[in-house]
Amino acid sequence: MKSRSGPITHVFAPLRLVPQRLAFPLLILASVLILLVGQFNRPLAVHARVAIADVVAPVLEVIHQPIAAGAHLTRSLRETVALYQENDRLRAENATLMQWQEIAHQLQSENTALRSLAHYQPPATTFFVTAEVVGTAGGAFSRSLLINRGSADGVAEGQAAFSGEGLVGRIVEVGRRASRTLLISDLNSRIPVRIESTHERAILAGDNTSEPQLIYVPSRGGIHVGDRVVTSGDGGIFPPDLPVGIVASTDGDSIRVEPFTALSQIDYLRIADFGLSGVLPPSAAPLPRPAVVKHGHIKAGSRPR
Amino acid sequence: MIAQLVTLALAIVTVIPLDLPDYAAVTPDFLLIAVYHWSLYRPNDLPYSVVFAIALLEDLLTAGPPGLIELTLLLVRWTVLNTRRLFIGRSFPFVWGGFAVTTMIVALADWLLASILAGAMQDPRSVAFRTVLTVAVYPIMTPLFARLQKLNPA
Numbered sequence: 120m121k122s123r124s125g126p127i128t129h130v131f132a133p134l135r136l137v138p139q140r141l142a143f144p145l146l147i148l149a150s151v152l153i154l155l156v157g158q159f160n161r162p163l164a165v166h167a168r169v170a171i172a173d174v175v176a177p178v179l180e181v182i183h184q185p186i187a188a189g190a191h192l193t194r195s196l197r198e199t200v201a202l203y204q205e206n207d208r209l210r211a212e213n214a215t216l217m218q219w220q221e222i223a224h225q226l227q228s229e230n231t232a233l234r235s236l237a238h239y240q241p242p243a244t245t246f247f248v249t250a251e252v253v254g255t256a257g258g259a260f261s262r263s264l265l266i267n268r269g270s271a272d273g274v275a276e277g278q279a280a281f282s283g284e285g286l287v288g289r290i291v292e293v294g295r296r297a298s299r300t301l302l303i304s305d306l307n308s309r310i311p312v313r314i315e316s317t318h319e320r321a322i323l324a325g326d327n328t329s330e331p332q333l334i335y336v337p338s339r340g341g342i343h344v345g346d347r348v349v350t351s352g353d354g355g356i357f358p359p360d361l362p363v364g365i366v367a368s369t370d371g372d373s374i375r376v377e378p379f380t381a382l383s384q385i386d387y388l389r390i391a392d393f394g395l396s397g398v399l400p401p402s403a404a405p406l407p408r409p410a411v412v413k414h415g416h417i418k419a420g421s422r423p424r
Numbered sequence: 425m426i427a428q429l430v431t432l433a434l435a436i437v438t439v440i441p442l443d444l445p446d447y448a449a450v451t452p453d454f455l456l457i458a459v460y461h462w463s464l465y466r467p468n469d470l471p472y473s474v475v476f477a478i479a480l481l482e483d484l485l486t487a488g489p490p491g492l493i494e495l496t497l498l499l500v501r502w503t504v505l506n507t508r509r510l511f512i513g514r515s516f517p518f519v520w521g522g523f524a525v526t527t528m529i530v531a532l533a534d535w536l537l538a539s540i541l542a543g544a545m546q547d548p549r550s551v552a553f554r555t556v557l558t559v560a561v562y563p564i565m566t567p568l569f570a571r572l573q574k575l576n577p578a
Contacts (some may be wrong), residue, residue, distance in 0.1 A: 143502055149476065150494035153483075157490025157543065164490045171484040177438065182440055192445035228487075252443040254439040260488050260546060262449070262536040265439065299487060306542055327547050329446065330533035383446045 169294040172254075172265055177252040180267050187386060188324065198299070248390045262305040262327055264288070266388055269296045273424075274390050277356060277420070281389045284311070285362035285379035286350060290390065302382050304331050310354035312363055317341045320351050323363060323376060324395050330367050330375040344369055348376050358393045358394035426572050427469035430476075435482040449550040452558040455482055456530060457565045459497050460523055463504035464511055466573065475501050489541045516563070524559045531555040531560040533543055 156163045198205065250272075254265030268274050270293050278290045280300045288308065292299040301308055308325035312333070319341050321333040336342065346366040352359030367377035455478065462470040482562045486493075498527065503526070504511075509516035513517050515541040531551050 141465070146472050146476045146498055147495065150491050151500060152491075153480075154489070154491030168484045168487055171481065175481075175485060178436065179440060182436070186440060186442065194443070243503075249565065252441055254485065255441045255451075256439075256486050256488070260534075260542070262439075263487050263488070265485070273542060306546075326544075327449075327550070381445070383448055384443055386441075 172297040173294035189219040282380040313351040315347040333374040
């Protein structure tokens with residue numbers, strides 16, 4: 120071994136050993152403290168993470184550019200090879216979709232007519248912002264994505280994150296230029312959903328696998344493989360009817376849902392604010408406004424009869 | 425200095441998304457490789473304080489259970505320092521075997537602790553895959569470390 124490089128090392132080696140001896144127990148203590156504080160003081164951990172994410176996100180964004188370009192290149196090469204079959208498939212799909220489009224048009228006009236009859240107010244989406252995924256959780260125990268948009272772009276906690284295909288997760292930590300999206304597959308994710316066809320309600324619970332489970336299902340009989348799962352709007356986190364996934368398996372105790380989006384291969388996300396504060400900040404939930412009927416007589420706040 | 429820079433770079437590389445299915449869950453534990461390697465061959469180049477600082481950065485970036493990475497890597501460095509005599513001068517497969525055992529112990533401990541903290545058994549599959557990938561990547565990483573080390577002035 121020729122790791123010793125000169126007389127200087129001999130002089131400093133014993134000196135260096137002193138702080139090293141102390142460093143180990145002190146730093147172990149610090150780690151255990153972080154472990155405990157992280158468990159019992161979540162907001163502090165979130166603050167620290169957001170601060171670091173803000174600093175590192177621009178760096179990650181730069182590093183991610185060539186990787187994204189490389190991935191794009193390999194994907195386009197792969198697609199070129201499969202171009203003919205893809206073309207045939209798309210033509211067939213297009214024919215089917217044209218029929219659906221026809222149906223959609225009919226339904227839309229019917230819907231508009233019915234809405235005007237019922238004085239229906241469509242849920243207002245205040246804004247959309249597109250974000251690039253610059254970091255992943257990089258571990259076995261959580262499923263989240265770091266994105267390059269933060270409060271400076273209007274992103275706020277509790278907003279919904281989508282891909283083109285469907286719901287991906289929600290925003291849980293927000294910095295100025297970066298934020299973290301908790302994926303629907305994460306252990307801590309609970310999304311109120313329903314089966315689209317039967318209106319059967321359930322909670323979509325992540326368990327760190329790629330297919331989250333349906334829990335609190337009132338009756339199992341009504342759920343079949345292939346059923347579409349959409350948000351139910353319960354709890355006020357998300358508006359109803361956002362596409363989530365399809366039922367992938369119903370063996371034994373667990374009903375698993377395959378998300379429409381391949382959660383491990385997301386490049387870009389759309390963040391939407393539906394103007395719903397939801398159950399996240401309990402104190403901030405808006406109280407139901409009493410309906411004000413015509414003029415006079417009934418004051419705002421009193422109960423209309 | 426090189427050791428510290430490389431380890432820092434690896435902490436950031438770990439969170440970079442690659443366009444591979446389920447890569448995020450099974451990303452090799454690059455930091456473990458770096459800490460094991462340098463604790464074995466150049467312990468002075470990567471002291472406890474630096475290991476802690478880089479682990480803390482990684483911890484904040486990955487949003488896992490806070491403190492777990494710091495604790496793990498400090499203990500790995502300590503263990504390697506105290507068993508160095510067994511490994512120095514031995515053949516590569518022997519050192520690799522030592523790393524494999526270390527990785528498995530770390531994975532098991534991480535899995536247990538994460539399960540306790542979450543209050544539910546965690547899916548062991550991604551941990552198992554991650555362990556296999558980490559051990560598999562070791563022989564690719566360490567020659568790179570050795571080459572980069574040569575750039576180190578003195």
